[in-house]
Amino acid sequence: MRLVNFRRGNRIEFGVERDGFVRSLASAGYGSDAEFFAGGAKALEAARALTAQADAEQVRLEDVQLMAPVLRPGKILCVGLNYRDHAIESNMTIPEVPTIFLKLPNAVTGPDTEIILPQNSTQPDYEAELAAVIGRGGKNVRREDWKQHVLGYTILNDVSARDVQLATSQWTLGKSFDTFAPLGPAIVTTDEIEDPHTLDIELSINGEVLQRSNTRHLIFKLPDLIAHLSSVISLEPGDIISTGTPAGVGLGRTPKRWLKPGETITISIERLGKLINRTVAA
Numbered sequence: 001m002r003l004v005n006f007r008r009g010n011r012i013e014f015g016v017e018r019d020g021f022v023r024s025l026a027s028a029g030y031g032s033d034a035e036f037f038a039g040g041a042k043a044l045e046a047a048r049a050l051t052a053q054a055d056a057e058q059v060r061l062e063d064v065q066l067m068a069p070v071l072r073p074g075k076i077l078c079v080g081l082n083y084r085d086h087a088i089e090s091n092m093t094i095p096e097v098p099t100i101f102l103k104l105p106n107a108v109t110g111p112d113t114e115i116i117l118p119q120n121s122t123q124p125d126y127e128a129e130l131a132a133v134i135g136r137g138g139k140n141v142r143r144e145d146w147k148q149h150v151l152g153y154t155i156l157n158d159v160s161a162r163d164v165q166l167a168t169s170q171w172t173l174g175k176s177f178d179t180f181a182p183l184g185p186a187i188v189t190t191d192e193i194e195d196p197h198t199l200d201i202e203l204s205i206n207g208e209v210l211q212r213s214n215t216r217h218l219i220f221k222l223p224d225l226i227a228h229l230s231s232v233i234s235l236e237p238g239d240i241i242s243t244g245t246p247a248g249v250g251l252g253r254t255p256k257r258w259l260k261p262g263e264t265i266t267i268s269i270e271r272l273g274k275l276i277n278r279t280v281a282a
Contacts, residue, residue: 002186005066006066012067014030022058023056025043033071034071066185068110070154072108074238076242077233078241083219094219098224102172103181107159109183111276113277114280115279122163123251126160127157129245131156131241132150133150134150135152156182158245160174160175161174198214201213201267203266204265210248218244
């Protein structure tokens with residue numbers, strides 16, 4: 001299934017997107033993504049039932065505005081340097097344990113929205129990433145049980161103000177400007193993706209491909225990440241784990257390639273779709 005937040009008129013609803021149509025889960029008692037995440041297995045069953053219902057009310061995708069599929073995640077847990085080639089291009093040591101940092105929830109924006117390039121950064125950068133959305137919370141999750149805790153997968157652009165990020169050893173501020181976490185277009189549930197570690201990933205700007213890889217090249221894969229993170233932090237439904245970016249970011253290029261106003265960034269991940277955003281000056 002493809003789970004989405006969408007705006008219809010002046011309302012934001014949560015529902016299922018299929019074959020160019022959207023069905024709202026409000027009639028099943030899940031009027032928001034937060035209510036759906038809290039509903040657990042029962043909510044997921046309701047979504048499947050709605051998808052199978054032949055006469056369910058639906059609206060055309062083109063008649064609604066898709067929003068980020070998680071509007072206000074409790075935690076956005078990000079993994080740095082998780083592709084060997086990206087660590088090398090960043091002139092950083094290949095990690096022996098996952099490098100974890102945060103993006104704050106205010107950074108979230110949806111598909112087809114604007115990334116605002118702030119006045120107090122001259123080095124805004126792009127990062128295409130596969131993200132997992134937690135569906136079932138847990139602490140000390142065993143590595144072999146990781147998939148029981150994932151609702152599905154989506155795309156995240158880990159936009160980064162490199163000058164702010166690298167001014168100190170703590171990356172959170174440089175990662176958390178408003179609109180610096182474009183997310184979407186949908187959460188594709190785990191039953192649709194047998195193995196998230198075999199997916200082609202690509203980023204282009206104005207049609208020029210700048211990143212191209214496959215998630216098989218992740219150093220720390222989701223079983224490792226979920227076990228590691230949950231040994232320290234209780235994971236909760238709606239949390240996001242963004243798995244890192246491959247080589248090709250602006251920081252690693254010669255000359256360096258920073259984002260400029262008026263650019264269109266397109267991230268494609270196999271079977272998840274495309275996340276498209278435009279850049280504007282603050």
